[in-house]
Amino acid sequence: MENKNRLLLIDGSSIAFRAFFALYSQLDRFRAPNGLHTNAIFAFHTMLSSLMERIQPTHVLIAFDAGKTTFRTEMFADYKGGRSKTPDEFREQLPFIKEMIEKLGIRHYELANYEADDIIGTLDKMAEAPDVNFDVTIVTGDKDMIQLVDGNTRVEISKKGVAEFEEYTTAYLMEKMGLTPQQFIDLKALMGDSSDNYPGVTKVGEKTALKLLQEWGSLENLYANVETLKASKMKENLIADKDMAFLSQRLATINTQAPIEISLEDTVLQPKKIAELGVFYDEMGFAQFKSKLLTDGAVSDDAIGIKEEISYELVSDDSVSMEISPDDFFYLETLGENYHREEIIGFAWGNVDKIYVSKNVDLLKQLNLPENTYDFKKNRVLLNRLGVQLSVSKFDAMLAKYLISTTEDNKITTIARLFDAGYVASDEEIYGKGTKLALPADEVMFEHLARKIRVLAQAKPKMIQELVDNEQLQLLNEMELPLAEVLAKMEIAGIFVNQQTLEQIGAENEEKLALLTREIYDLAGEEFNINSPKQLGVILFEKLQLPAGKKTKTGYSTAVDVLEELATMSPVVAKILEYRQINKVQSTYVKGLIPQIASDGKIHTRYIQDLTQTGRLSSVDPNLQNIPVRLEEGRKIRKAFVPSKNAILLSSDYSQIELRVLAHISGDEHLIDAFNHGADIHTSTAMRVFGIDKPEAVTPNDRRNAKAVNFGVVYGISDFGLARNLGITRKDAKNYIETYFERYPGIKAYMENIVREARDKGFVETMSHRRRKIPDINARNFNVRGFAERTAINSPIQGSAADILKIAMINLDRALTEKGYKTQLLLQVHDEIILDVPKEELDVIQKLVKETMEEAMTLAVPLKVDENTGQTWYEAK
DNA sequence: AAAATCACG
């Protein structure tokens, strides 16, 4: 870039106001720890950063309006009159925006009796003096300042959000409006300005004003010749409002001679006040800005006093002996995430005072490793690959953090921030990401590992304290930690998948797809990419003229529910649905799974234990919790999942566990009764809600509707959702719900209570004190708040059900181990477990599994378990 | 990187 001074002048008042509205929808989310709204502060920071980045100014000034009265109000008392009061939520943020600007090393200025425009205009003129000759960029939300555009000065008007600006240069102004900057003032003189509340000439708006200026060039010339205009209402108005026109002209003119007490030298960009900014970001709750601040350079890390020195001892020799204290942490590093395949690149152990690092994996085979861990399950699996049985963990910082709060991720950087436990770089900074993922120099990695150990050691007591305060210590020690061991066993065990079976299914699918593709091209009359919703939309809704129903953000929706509506209208639609179904199976479950079969003939998934908001597990790499079952076409995939030699697959699932949990935690007598009498729950609901006497009188359709209502109840029902699901009117859905609540008053009470509880405490919890924060519960926005309310209703239900299966798995694993059975737990699918059972153990194991699951927790209703066995997963259903 | 779609409980 040219070595010229660049001055950036920002209308702080106007941009702050724009910033406020740019994130207005997020008003409730942006709250400082002390409750202050911060949406405008945050958006202002974002806008400012991107401007600084783009313009790279040498000088910056942010001007603010000083107060209500200015020299313009002396000229015209109603100037800016009639404006609605600025919102309190905005006004309270202004002082903090100014504070932030100062800490960013930028000057701000305001002057009694003058507006920000005048300060900017005056400085702009100073910067244009021949001996100075700066490039000037003016940023504002207000078009008035376009009059300042000239060869040195461009004006950027904030358009939308925080990043979109419209840049006015003399050329652009001429092209867009056919005006010079001076004429822009006259334009406003004629048409007035409704937001500044001066009227201009009666009945003259933008179109008329532009035409007059095209013809006469200026306000002065227009009025010098006004008598020559042919008689019209407009001529009368021009003559009558002449004084107002010239007054408006003066009001619209920016004063470039304001008595400012600030010079260009005062606007030189200063270095950021790093330490103060760090504190400020903390106060505002701006974690991202703070971590950015820290990563921007080592100098700043030290300046802020967070990146203290760290020392560690490198251990490369196998023949080291070590003493372990109960406070010591152990940490194991891999480059990638999939610990079934990744190699150990380094590890560290120690405490706040003394830290060891190494990359000699042979050491791991002989050392006695510390019992405080981070991601114990990963460590267990990795060491198992080395033939080492890692001893039981006493504390897992990752799981502890997950239990304390699910709102953020559970990375060590996050733990460091939340528990004020020192500095650690992010893995991305050290190892890169995506294609740039690579091993750094040894010293870089070792320091990084040492810092992780120190953060963990410093955070542990604080985390324990918080777990105690939350009544969650038991949840960690007796549920998540033991479960991590069980899951490690399951992941290590893996499940046999028959590749030939998958390939056979794959070959059949390919044939069907080829045929369907030809048929679809035929019916459509052309070839196109059937996988592209965009191209498909064009074919269906433009070429074939089918009625487009729903729309997505980018165009026509071609989702199943839309296509099903169209199926009767054109034969191509049915073919497309069939194609989609088979293609899904082929791409995700045939082509996706085959490469996941390891050399042992098994698929080893990973269960993510610290992710879901409710306490469920998730399964990745591959996901074995969404193998098809509902449609036969996909269900066949399950034929490839087989037991080990001389064994059988046993699938055990809880029947209606979420409704049973709901019955228990709501205490609703009717729902409890139904379960206690062993009734078919959807039939029973149908009888109560639709007023049917005998179960025999419940039609399949009644039962179907009741089932949808029951689902809805668990999800936090709304008439809209139920209506959409059942294809009935909202009014009917509303009736269903009202009747349901009348007949099940305990459920209604539960919903009201849990929402109130969320409001009071800011979180809800499961039967085992698993928490979910509900920050949006008091949102002003109807949708956001509605979502939060449904979350508050659903989370304790889904979460308690998850807790129950977790307990069952732990108890079952314990029983299997104690009695020395060879049966293996293989998979978990939310309300179901799949086991590999040697044939000779089958009878006793079936009994044991059922018992263990049904007795996992004692509720006001019985827990019921169904079991199925088979030579494949397909049969075990 | 986001959006659309669809697989599961």
Add this chain to the structure above:
DNA sequence: ACGTACGTGATTTTT
């Protein structure tokens, strides 16, 4: 009037 059912992950296309 607003415009949604709760919780996930993988694949493909589009930007």
